[in-house]
Amino acid sequence: AQRVTQPEKLLSVFKGAPVELKCNYSYSGSPELFWYVQYSRQRLQLLLRHISRESIKGFTADLNKGETSFHLKKPFAQEEDSAMYYCALSGSGTYKYIFGTGTRLKVLA
Amino acid sequence: DTGVSQDPRHKITKRGQNVTFRCDPISEHNRLYWYRQTLGQGPEFLTYFQNEAQLEKSRLLSDRFSAERPKGSFSTLEIQRTEQGDSAMYLCASSPVDRGKLFFGSGTQLSVL
Numbered sequence: 001a002q003r004v005t006q007p008e009k010l011l012s013v014f015k016g017a018p019v020e021l022k023c024n025y026s027y028s029g030s031p032e033l034f035w036y037v038q039y040s041r042q043r044l045q046l047l048l049r050h051i052s053r054e055s056i057k058g059f060t061a062d063l064n065k066g067e068t069s070f071h072l073k074k075p076f077a078q079e080e081d082s083a084m085y086y087c088a089l090s091g092s093g094t095y096k097y098i099f100g101t102g103t104r105l106k107v108l109a
Numbered sequence: 110d111t112g113v114s115q116d117p118r119h120k121i122t123k124r125g126q127n128v129t130f131r132c133d134p135i136s137e138h139n140r141l142y143w144y145r146q147t148l149g150q151g152p153e154f155l156t157y158f159q160n161e162a163q164l165e166k167s168r169l170l171s172d173r174f175s176a177e178r179p180k181g182s183f184s185t186l187e188i189q190r191t192e193q194g195d196s197a198m199y200l201c202a203s204s205p206v207d208r209g210k211l212f213f214g215s216g217t218q219l220s221v222l
Binding site: 004006009036043044045046049086094095096097098099100101102 | 112113140142144149150151152153154157159164165200202204210211212213214215
């Protein structure tokens with residue numbers, strides 16, 4: 001069964017500190033992993049996906065198949081990074097996306 | 110193009126009533142999704158369409174829920190005989206051929222009294 005686990009409901013860091021939002025997944029095949037973000041009073045939107053191997057707003061995420069993880073990282077947090085972050089998974093042969101429960105990131109001044 | 114549009118934004122209904130929500134996706138997006146989200150949870154998959162075909166439906170979805178996308182454009186989600194447990198935010202998303210990029214609407218907040 002497909003499952004996405006985000007163990008932290010809330011993560012608070014100070015501005016300028018490194019950030020790591022954890023995501024673990026369960027999937028027997030070859031998954032595609034994504035991070036979505038929801039800023040206050042905005043719609044849920046795609047932040048990045050592992051196949052692109054890109055950095056968006058300073059965030060990166062590496063798919064680790066051995067540890068079945070896709071943690072989101074940023075070396076220096078900014079106040080505008082405060083938002084809800086959701087990890088999502090899709091498997092081969094389907095266009096269904098499964099979301100985790102989300103982590104609220106608060107960046108303190 | 111203003112993005113994915115959902116109507117209504119809010120719906121309050123009494124237990125046992127039927128409700129219908131509408132989603133207008135971004136033009137030419139062939140995939141359309143419905144998700145449900147409750148407080149403290151992530152979006153829960155309900156169903157998705159490719160054009161007018163409903164390709165997958167959550168096994169957790171009650172028979173009281175039905176969705177249509179008759180001409181491959183807008184979609185409706187109907188909940189019959191609503192229950193208090195149906196209270197949630199119902200999100201619609203559309204996606205182009207480009208895999209993984211879901212464009213979400215603002216959602217319909219349903220409250221069942």
